[in-house]
Amino acid sequence: MQQQISVITLGVADLARSRRFYTAGFGWAPVFENDEIVFYQMNGLMLGTWLQSALEDDQRRPGLTRPGAFALAHNVPSQGDVAPLIETLAAAGGKVLRPAEAPPHGGFRGYVADPDDHAWEIAWNPAWPIDDQGHVTFGV
């Protein structure tokens, strides 16, 4: 079976606020949007930001909580890109959880929460190759 994730959908409280974080902070462009969801075409999968009530209805599970026990990561090309992106994300409505620094396992990274408390690790990880289309390969 394909080792494949087609979509990551984040539940959001305010679609415009979330959209501002992803467009002004990361600089990403939506591929589709309506009044309850925004989709971004990512590296071989979709990122969706969907009103939390609709997401709860869809999975038939009310009462989803934030911050959830997960994190997303975005890798940048060089160590010097980490701290500026974290600053830009904070200016676009994010909250710095952990400033940029070197972790024990190598590389360089920090964490920012999006306006709905979803955690993003912003990382430079020279061991993991990223191709021109953003496809990331495990490396050690």
Add this chain to the structure above:
Amino acid sequence: MQQQISVITLGVADLARSRRFYTAGFGWAPVFENDEIVFYQMNGLMLGTWLQSALEDDQRRPGLTRPGAFALAHNVPSQGDVAPLIETLAAAGGKVLRPAEAPPHGGFRGYVADPDDHAWEIAWNPAWPIDDQGHVTFGV
């Protein structure tokens, strides 16, 4: 900036239980594992399952909750693949949240929670092409 997600990390309470769900249920093979994390090479990104306490330490945010306000999706090649995979995932320790059926927006899908309550939508979506390497493209 690349529209790129390098890693999705799920916080888990029991690494062996989680590993069984992903290997026996989805049939996925780890690319790396130690006593606190398992990584799976996905379609241009990594899926990590990490002890929740370690994930909380890493993002400097204790008290992450489950089920969080998000969902992951795995798309299958045909409508007939949806229900059998949901059954296999349930047998591997998942919990069916919503049985396979046709949603208003087309296609066919159901939801399963993994053993740590993280939601997976199992979907057939003929509008979204998937290439041989599992890269998914938005379509309408």
